[in-house]
Amino acid sequence: MAGGSNTNNYGGDLSEVVRQLAVVAQQLARSSINNGDAQGKLFKKVAQSTPPTYQGELDPTILQNWLREFEKLFGAVGCLENSKVGCTTYYLKGEADLWWQQNEATIRALPGFNWTKFQDKVRDKFYPSFLLKQKAEEFSNLKMEEMSVTKYYTKFIELSRFAKESIAIEKAKARKFESGLTIDLQLKLCGQVFETLDEVYGRAAHLYALELKK
Structure with missing residues (x-):
């Protein structure tokens, strides 16, 4: 029993x-x-949201814009950190897609692999240092010339990302923008001290609009 x-x-x-x-x-x-x-x-x-694709263009501006669009999109849809790379790589096309197919396993195996490290690897491949230097020089030589103030401002913002060290202080950014305006606009702004880029842009845009009305 x-x-x-x-x-x-x-x-x-x-x-x-x-x-x-x-x-x-x-x-x-x-x-x-x-x-x-x-x-x-x-x-x-x-x-x-029909996000843009990236073909592997050797233009740091295109790459930066592409990554920034996904940053905004992830914030809007509440994308989790571990899902960002998977969502993004679907929108790699052409040479960029081929590069990812060939290197995905190695890159994903990196210690602490995440969205930030993915961005670093994409930049390492398609953001060569000589192009970065070219963009920095383009910013250094940027002048308004025949552009409208708004177009000049847009170009200024676009290129300023490649020369952050030279305009780390907001006041320096404002001075750089002012120095690239036409001589006529600089004379009209003479004597005014601007603390921010938006201040000098707003004033220059106003003066430019008044000039167009004449």
């Missing part, structure tokens, strides 16, 4: 283990489905 009791207990314990394993398996299956649904919904949200 004692032996039969032990056998029954053993059988009961085994049944309980099997039951618990079945519960865990069901939970894992539901979790997998839910995660898949969440990923699918996230990808759909991103796709609905």
Whole structure:
């Protein structure tokens, strides 16, 4: 009788283990489905915004704009950190897509791989130092000349990203912008001290608009 009791207990314990394993398996299956649904919904949200593609153009401005668009998009859709790279790489095309296919496994295996490291690797490949230097020089030599004040401002903002060291202080940024305006506008601004870029831009745009009315 004692032996039969032990056998029954053993059988009961085994049944309980099997039951618990079945519960865990069901939970894992539901979790997998839910995660898949969440990923699918996230990808759909991103796709609905029709984000731009990146072809691997050797132009740091194009690359920076592409990455910035995804930064804004991820904030808007609430994209989780571990989903950003997967969403972004779908929009790599041409040479950029080929590069990712060939190097994805190696890059993903890097310690602490995340969205930031992905951006660093893309820049390392398609953001060569000689182009960065060219853009910095283009900013240094930027003048308004025949452009409107608004177009000059847009170009200034676009190129200023490649020369952050020279305009780290807002006042220096304002002086640099003012020095690139036409001589006529500089004379009209003479004597005024601007603390920010937006201040000098606003004043120059106003004077430019008045000039056009004449």
